[in-house]
Amino acid sequence: MKLLVTGGAGFIGSAVIRLAVARGHEVVNVDALTYAACLENVGRVADAPGYCFEHADICDAPRIRDVFERHRPDAVLHLAAESHVDRSIDGPSAFIRTNVDGTGTLLEAARAYWESRGRPSDFRFHHVSTDEVYGSLGPDGRFTEATPYAPRSPYSASKAASDHLVRAWHETYGLPVLVTNCSNNYGPYQFPEKLIPVVILNAIAERPIPVYGTGENVRDWLFVEDHAEALLLVLQRGEVGRTYNIGGDAEARNIDLVRMICAILDAQQPRAKGSYSDLVSFVTDRPGHDLRYAIDATRIRDELGWQPALGLEEGLVRTVEWYLANKPWWRGLQSREGVGERLGQGR
Numbered sequence: 001m002k003l004l005v006t007g008g009a010g011f012i013g014s015a016v017i018r019l020a021v022a023r024g025h026e027v028v029n030v031d032a033l034t035y036a037a038c039l040e041n042v043g044r045v046a047d048a049p050g051y052c053f054e055h056a057d058i059c060d061a062p063r064i065r066d067v068f069e070r071h072r073p074d075a076v077l078h079l080a081a082e083s084h085v086d087r088s089i090d091g092p093s094a095f096i097r098t099n100v101d102g103t104g105t106l107l108e109a110a111r112a113y114w115e116s117r118g119r120p121s122d123f124r125f126h127h128v129s130t131d132e133v134y135g136s137l138g139p140d141g142r143f144t145e146a147t148p149y150a151p152r153s154p155y156s157a158s159k160a161a162s163d164h165l166v167r168a169w170h171e172t173y174g175l176p177v178l179v180t181n182c183s184n185n186y187g188p189y190q191f192p193e194k195l196i197p198v199v200i201l202n203a204i205a206e207r208p209i210p211v212y213g214t215g216e217n218v219r220d221w222l223f224v225e226d227h228a229e230a231l232l233l234v235l236q237r238g239e240v241g242r243t244y245n246i247g248g249d250a251e252a253r254n255i256d257l258v259r260m261i262c263a264i265l266d267a268q269q270p271r272a273k274g275s276y277s278d279l280v281s282f283v284t285d286r287p288g289h290d291l292r293y294a295i296d297a298t299r300i301r302d303e304l305g306w307q308p309a310l311g312l313e314e315g316l317v318r319t320v321e322w323y324l325a326n327k328p329w330w331r332g333l334q335s336r337e338g339v340g341e342r343l344g345q346g347r
């Protein structure tokens with residue numbers, strides 16, 4: 001297939017592209033190269049036959065229409081987004097622009113292209129979204145595809161809006177769409193402002209490891225390469241118009257996750273004295289911090305046969321090893337605006 005992947009210079013998009021190219025697909029990577037992008041993430045495939053990069057903003061309608069006309073993709077995998085909840089608290093407008101307006105613009109460009117080709121039934125527009133659209137859980141229960149939307153942060157509200165747009169383009173215009181809602185990802189090439197890289201990088205720099213509130217918030221963690229596998233599977237075998245939840249079946253309280261990472265670091269690169277967990281520092285909580293997310297991934301498992309290959313412990317070991325072995329990658333990103341600062345306190 002020829003895939004048009006948006007956001008392919010980011011964390012998850014680049015993992016999807018590395019996998020898709022390895023599987024023999026052609027890929028057009030469309031990315032605006034925001035602060036969160038890094039073309040090195042796709043450096044391994046940059047010279048692969050059938051791969052090409054288009055530096056373009058999904059909000060730029062003429063540019064995106066031109067990309068469709070020149071490349072004539074068989075499918076779109078839409079990952080481009082503003083993705084950091086803390087930044088959405090400080091500056092929601094960028095999230096509304098890219099995640100809502102940008103998704104609308106991309107849908108319109110995809111529709112015009114699809115209609116100009118005679119509405120092929122095997123075209124796909126696959127929208128990649130988050131479990132955060134479902135809101136916050138109490139101690140029990142898990143999100144299913146039937147859980148009502150209840151987003152609570154500017155980030156999750158903008159993603160919820162984009163999910164609704166995608167479904168509306170299916171119902172109204174017949175565009176063959178797929179939607180996936182995934183839990184928290186982690187693994188190689190994650191931008192150094194997200195929780196797991198922050199823990200690893202602060203620990204090895206002997207800086208305090210910030211934990212929001214009391215660290216009781218629970219997230220369900222999925223290794224990014226497992227997510228990439230799931231996305232290609234849904235794209236090829238998912239039922240048009242259907243939503244699939246994707247999760248790692250690996251819930252952990254933030255404080256327990258941080259302690260797991262510290263223990264792995266203690267084994268891989270011991271401190272001169274004590275444990276890295278001695279660096280844990282509880283800081284003011286995020287406003288509106290969702291207590292718990294948990295995914296019920298029964299549908300994708302039963303209907304498409306997907307399940308994660310890596311458990312949390314194994315995935316974290318691989319991730320810590322990767323950050324220790326790839327210092328030039330993350331050092332180059334640490335000077336970008338806002339990285340290493342406390343963001344999203346709502347002031």
Ligand code: NAD
Binds near residue numbers: 007057058081128
């Ligand atoms: P990321 O921030 O690492 O990458 C986003 C990419 O999108 C960047 O390369 C950026 O340059 C690009 N981009 C941003 N605005 C753009 C625009 N206007 N036009 C073109 N490109 C633009 O994000 P990620 O963590 O890889 O997440 C990718 C997608 O997966 C997002 O849609 C996100 O909502 C979703 N998702 C993420 C997670 C997670 O845990 N990271 C979980 C579930 C779903």
